[in-house]
Structures are given as structure tokens and as C-alpha cells.
Amino acid sequence: MSTVLVARDGAIATVTVNRPEKLNALDHDTIGALTAAFVELAADSTVGAIVLTGAGEKACIAGADIVGLSRQGVLDGKRNAQHGQRLTLAIEATGKPVLAAINGFALGGGLEMALACDLRYASPNAKLGLPEVSLGIIPGYGGTQRLPRLLGVGKALELVMTGDPIPAEEALRIGLVNGVFPQAELLTATKAVAQKILSRGRTAVGLAKQAVRRGIHLPIVEGLELEADLFGMISSTDEMREGMRAFLEKRKPNWQ
């Protein structure tokens, strides 16, 4: 049985990490298979949005596989980090909405994957954290970089330096997740959010995401320039003309 499953529900693809007996821990091959899956889904024009989750009811992803990490030396340590970073970069590079359905533990590399997604939804039993310092290592798949950009430096340092996981409700309070749904409804509710995004102008959603994702790394004046350029780009599309015409004609847009 493959450790990465991809299923389709209309334009929504669901990627499931499938090692429930190891709480979906990410070994080297699983990381490679996940990266390949996200690259493939990015290129598939029939896929509009992607949902990431884990198999079973206990864990989304309990981190990188500690068995593999325990054997690493300096050179393969760096290579391991870069292998995981390629996965998180592939998630960000899809150009499509990517939503994490966090159905249990999202620790270490699991939380780092979720941080590369655009939106995160959790079930009440979820526990999220970067426990690496408890193992004598540091986060290596982007956690030290994406967490402070999402939460601010103070909260990120608290999670990184204590290594303590936090429950779903606390994650919601600090903005680490966008919502909490009962476990039995989590996947359906996450797909419903994806479906709502898909009902909007697809090019507009893609360019708006690009403006935020690229703009966050820029000084504000350059970010505003980027926004204006993308606004100009969307103004040349049939999608914009249909969106505006539908409003004026008091009907729903009929996107092509």
C-alpha cells in the first residue's frame, strides 16, 4: 500500500499521508512521493484545489520519521532538511488553493507542511507544535521561517523554543488554524471551503494568492507595485468582464 494516496472529488484533489501505524510520520520516500504528487497536481489543469490530510483518526502527520533522522550526520542532515524543504516549496508553488485538514497530531514536519498550505482547519483532538528541540534538533522543513511570518516572532519563538504542542482551540485563538470542525466533519467542511473558493474567479484567486505570497517577502512599496501589476493583469481577462457583467445583470457569474 502506498504511503501517499491521491483521490479526486470533482476539481478537488485530496492528498492523504498513509502510514497510520506510525502516525503518518514522514520517511524519506514518503517525502519524495508527496513532492512528486504536488508537482503533478500543480500541472493538472483539471485540479482546482488541493486538500492535505492524514490517514486514521489520531494523527495528521506526527513529524519527520525519527528513525531516519537518528542516523544522520552533518552532510545528510542538511540534505534531509533540503529534501523536506523541497516538499514545502512544492506545496507553495502549486499556484492553487491548498488547504490542510489537520485530523490529529501535526508535529514537526507535519506542522511545517501545514504551514506551507494556504488555509488550515483542525479537529478538536488536534495537537500542533514544533517539538524538535525536545529531540535535540531544530525544525528543518521551513518551520523557523514560516511560523514567525504567520504568527509574529514572539509566538513563533515560544512554540519553537519550548517545543510544547498546543491544542486546536489555542491554535485557533492565535491564528495558527483558520477554523475547528468536529472530527467526523473535518474533511467535508474543509472541502466545502475549497468549493467556495472554486466558485470565485479562478484566475483572480490565483493572482490574489500570488500577491500575498510574493508580497510578504517585499518592502511595502514593491509589494504595492506587484499588486498593481497583478490588478492590471486581471483587468485584461474575460473572467473580470464576466464577473462585473454578472453583478450588473444581477445574476451569478458563469465562469469559463
Ligand code: COA
Ligand atoms: N517518527 C517515527 N515514528 C513515529 C513518529 C515519528 N515522528 N511519531 C510516532 N511514531 C511511531 C511510534 O514510534 C510508534 O511506533 P511503534 O508502534 O512501532 O512503537 C507509533 O508511531 C505510535 O506512536 P506512539 O508514540 O506509540 O503514540 P502515542 O499516542 O503514545 O504518542 C505522539 C503520540 C505523537 C505524542 C508520539 O508518537 C510522539 O511524540 N511522536 C514524535 C513527535 C515528534 O517529535 N515529531 C517531530 C519529529 S522531528
